[in-house]
Amino acid sequence: MEFTNLKGSAVVTAIIEAVCANRDYLSQIDAALGDGDHGINMSKGFFIAGEELSMRDADMSEGFLTIGKVLVGKIGGSMGPLYGSFFIGLAAASKAETVINATVMLNMLKKAYEQTALLTSASVGDKTLIDVLDPAVKAYEEAAVRGGNLEACLSHMLAAAKEGLEGTKAMAAKVGRGSRLGDRAIGHQDAGATSCYIILEAMAEASLRLAKAG
């Protein structure tokens, strides 16, 4: 199971559409713990990247790099650098590849996670996007080590991501502005973890569609 980097531009489009479609939902979730602008800032960045990409033919890696550069250069907040580094990592680990298979995807996810983790002291259990990203990348890797194909790896990844996302509801916030709520944050899902799940889900689903279409 694989798809070409060129056709992978559909994965970039799917992620952009998913983030923009969830603008209000993400803001609503953020309002409980933060200041309610997560969806606004995220969709703004992904929308600008979509506009830039609509003006040229870019493959998947170039598309990810564009998203990353817009997030780092224009969006700011915490999410600009964190997701910016994530997408720049996805691009860096795939730009030399013409074909995206289960191994390339593993390298992309690991690189993206590594780049993101450099910027934050958050670890698993702190109620952040790391609670989705960390188990997702580890689950993908486990499935890959067992010899799973792209579909097996991605579905394993999504199941772990979903579990991680649900898990943030029971956590007290320890990092970021939500941390001032401490135990008062318990019961609410984390906004950054939610957007991380939405991105991974769109990425996995679009990749599988491409791989199955051959």
Place this chain on the structure above:
Amino acid sequence: MQRFVNNPDFIVDDMLKGYVKAHGDTVTLSDRNDRVVKRVQAPVEGKVGIVAGGGSGHEPAFLGYVGEGLVDAAAIGEVFASPPAQSFLDAMVEADSGKGVACLFGNYAGDNMNVKMAVQLAEDEGITVKYVTATDDMASSPPETREKRHGIAGGLFMWKAGGARAAMGGSLDEVIASAQKAVDNTRSICVGLGSCTIPAVGSPNFSIEEGKMEFGIGHHGEPGIRVEQLGTANEIAAEMTEAILQDFDFSESENLAVMLSGLGATPLMELYVLYDKVAEILAGQGHRIDRTYIGNYVTSLDMNGVSLTIVRLDEELKELLDYPGQCPAVKY
């Protein structure tokens, strides 16, 4: 709530257009980046550059403190969101005359990430940048993790101390040391009585029940230390003053600067009502108030609330506070 707005998504850009028209003799937008406000004279030859920055919605911070003897360039973010690394970098470039740049900002996760990325990018361009983060909000973390505290209204003293040291001809290390000294001797606490609304969101950020107050609320509506029954002005002033004195733990009578800043929707009248009690308590404990600042210095959109900031002064800090400086937000 009704407000004066065109398209709420562009409120920061609209504000900046008006700002540089109103204060065109002092400031201008950077040619490199229309989210950077710089002094007309920046970079000033032979002087260490001072950069500030942060999310919008705290006006007159941060752009109001760009001026002579203060900040050379400020990176302006979306409402309540850190400016991107690129904007901090462009502000650093605009402020640098070759003597290096001191980046003085509030200690929030987003600002920290973007400034650190910008410092690396600036290094690539041959600009030396060092930074200090304001950590005056004593409600944001307990004393044992003081380094995690957020920067709020007390950041003003960091900009003033660093800006004055730079204007006196200090080196980058001297500027950093002066700004850090101001930070180390500054504490603030806020009380919120009513929420604030981010224009692009359109609904209040949080809620405070009628008859209650949030003691220790943050500058973006972050929850405080506790929710309490609303007290009288005297009771609130006493509680705020005691909280800061306890955190400082002074062993002798001190010389102090005191600032009461409204958070956006609190009448000046009420700030003076509070100040009467604050001053009475401080004097009663043998402290001397050398400098007083009452007004809207660092706000939180339309929040009804107030921040109390107390600075312990020594001869150096007094000299730095008194050094001439002029910017649209305040004249020293």
